[in-house]
Structures are given as C-alpha cells and as structure tokens.
Amino acid sequence: MKFTEEHEWLESDGDMVKVGITEYAAEQLGDIVFIELPDVGTSVTKGQEIVVIESVKAASDILAPLDGEITEINNAIVDDPSMVNNDPTGEAWFFKMSLKNQGELDGLMSEDEYKKHIE
C-alpha cells in the first residue's frame, strides 16, 4: 500500500490501483454523511478535485493522487457513507483508476513514511 500527503492510500489491483482515504483522514473528517464520486471514464490529473466528501461538520475534497482514468467506483459508500468511518482501508475504497505512468506509484510514501508524515 502507498500513501499520499493528502491522506489517500493506493493499492495495486491487477492493472489498476484502488484508492481510498486513510484511517487518520476518516477520523479527522468525523462522521461522513455524503460522498460524490466521479463518473467512470473520467480522465483525471494529479491534484484535481474529483471526490466531494461531507461530514456532519463540513465539506472537503479528495484530489486525484496521480494522472490517469477512473475505471470503477464504489457505489456502496455513496449509499452508506458511514462505511468510510468504519472501514476506510478495506470495504470503503473510493474508486479504481488506471495510471498514465505506472512508475509514479513507486514515488509515493510507504506506510512507515506516511506514519511519520502524520505524527
């Protein structure tokens, strides 16, 4: 599993990567009540706001972790946003994407590096 400074995790899944938010991010957001995911087939560039996530408290964005294309979305979390608070790194993944440049994944943080990042 790889991590971004924006508190997303990425995991290789065949040719794709699965993307979600970290436990730390879910805890910081608080009770999540609304999620809007991008359409499948959307081309995204790193840093682009592609997911809207709202907690009881406030709205925030999730940014595309790398360049690529959205290939699958997890509608279960749209139906039940509280899944993200309960199982952020498991069942409550956000979307899968194909990467424009597969090698960029290696440039992201390891779990140890991410842990240091949030300390």
Place this chain on the structure above:
Amino acid sequence: MTELKKTALYDLHRSLGAKAIPFAGYEMPVNYPLGIMKEHLYCRKSAGLFDVSHMGQLVISSNTQSMQFIASELEKLLPIDVLGLSEDRQRYGFLPNKEGGIIDDLMISNRGDYYFVVINASRKEIDFKYLRENISKEIDVDLIKTRALIAIQGPQSEKILSNLVGKLSSLKYLDVKNFSYKGEILWVSRSGYTGQDGFEISLPNSLCEVFCKNILNQDGVEPIGLGARDTLRLECGLCLYGQDLNETITPIEAGLKWAIQKVRRAGGEREGGFVGQKKILKQIEEQPYLKREAFFPDGKAPLRSGTKLFSDDKGKNEIGMITSGGYSPSLERPISMGYLNHNKFNIDEPIFGEVRNKFFSVTLTKLPFVPTSFKRN
C-alpha cells in the same frame, strides 16, 4: 494573531480528549471522542453537558433606581415586554438597530434586584458598548468575567442535575432560581438551545471544573461540543447569530414576531418606543417579503450556510440564500434553513440550491424539523 481565550473548563476539555477549534475568540471543543453524530443522539435520548462560557453574561442593576426604572430603560432598546417579566422568569429577546436589523439576540432574566442577560460570544463587546452608551447613567451594566456558563440538556438532565443541587421539579421552562453547591451560588434557569428540556447554570469560574466533573461522573450524561450544539439547535429551527440573524435582517423577517409581546405592538399598552420600531411595527402589519424558511434538500447533499437559492436550475433567478444547513442526525437526512425573497418567487415554483456549480432541488417545509420538548408545565 491574538491568542485564543480559554474558558474555566479548558483543562477538563483537554483531559476528555476534545478536538478544539477557534470560536468567537475562544478555543472551544467542537467535539469529544464520541463525535458529533453520537453526541447529538446521546443528548436527544439522555443528557449532554455543554460549556457555553464563551457567551457573555451581563448584570444590569442600579444603586439609585428601581427595577421598574431599569425595565423601562431596557424597553427603549428591546421590543419585548421587560416590565411584565416576573421575578425569576426568563424571556428571549433581541436588540434591534435603527433600521430594525438585529444587533444581537439574547436571554433576559429578572432576578429581583437585577437583570441577568446572556448574549452571544461574538457580540459581547459590541452589546456592552451599545448598552452602556444607550442606557441611563444611573444604571450599571456589568459584563461579568468571574462566572462560567454551562448547559445540561436532554430528557435526563433534571435527574442528573438534581443529584448535585437537590429538587428541581418546581422549576418550569424559563423559570430561574438560585441553588447552592459547596457554599457557592449557582444561577440556574430551565432553558437552553437544543430545543429540549434542560438547564443553563451560571457559576463561579473556580467551582466550574469540579461541578462539571461531578456531573460527568454520573450515568447518562456525556460532554457535548459545539458541533452537536449546532446540529441540535438547527433541528429545532433555532437561529444562530451571524448566520441566521444579523444587522440587516429584522426579527419579523427572521420569524421572531412571537417574541414581541402584544403590549409592545401597535395598539398595545406600551406600543413601540424602542429602537427600530418604525420598521418592525410596519412589518408586523404588512408582512415582509423576505422570510426565514425551512428546506429539505431532496438529495443526500447537505446545503450549508451561504448556498444561493434559485427558482430554476440554471442560476438565472436568485430568490434567496441558505443561512444554516447540514445533516440532521435525528432525521438522518440533510436539513437547511434560510431566507426566501417572496417578491421574486411564487410558492408553486421549484427551488434549487447551487453547490459547486451544480443545482440541487429542495422542498419547502415547516420549522421545527424536530419537535421541541420543553417542560412547560
């Protein structure tokens, strides 16, 4: 940046694991480890303890003049019945400006030989200065800094508080009474801002932490942060100053006509005679075109404060704005309130809120979203 002020419960909040945010110049708990949603639901079904010490507490008294004189002076500024407020009773009110806008909203109690007024944290310096400059010099206005203010709200609040201070059953909604605890005097009112039964307690700063610890040591009560305080008040349609009320919105537009007693309205015994009377009395007769309304967003997206409202999904005809909105933990759906300009809108037209350049339909509904449960008798 100026340093944030701390309440007498700062250390207790930290020890309870509160997440702190800056609010009106204070470092205040937004939530505790339970989180906003569970805190909200806990308060609705059992009881919650709130630190509201950031709010202003005013004591208005006189060494030379009677309470009647003070009341008459206050009625020049407040459009409510102050003279008719009995000893140890509390009432909601507001300070209008000359144009009828609201300088602040407040709770006022008659304590026999002084008036006790609770005002909003963000407005206390403004209110204090305004009162000082506009009230007789024979009246003392004191913004007290030696007392904290806490609230215990929810169906179990009477039971929990009575374990510390004794029987509370004689106190009805908006009654006020002194109680003693460890040799100090507590000013207790049966009121609050969650729409539920509950109490607000003004007590010396030095006593506050031990009192709150002893409250929290009992079963059935959890500390509640400002996050859930906001969702609780919104469900019951209560206004938040700075969002739903401000200096350009009149009390009539805000739907607060009920707080202006008949004795102060046209034809009443003490009609008018208060700041802003021209606009306010006229609006009572004629109904303003701007009105505070309640909305259910049709989808799942919360429509929050600042969301513009249109009568079309293209953003052509702007008809109003959301001033408070979010997710209702009790109803498990988004709720909003805000202002509609009825000059630009017909009641049979659709309404859309614009968020992130998208248009979400909403349905007009009635306040409150969740019924209130005050102990009126």
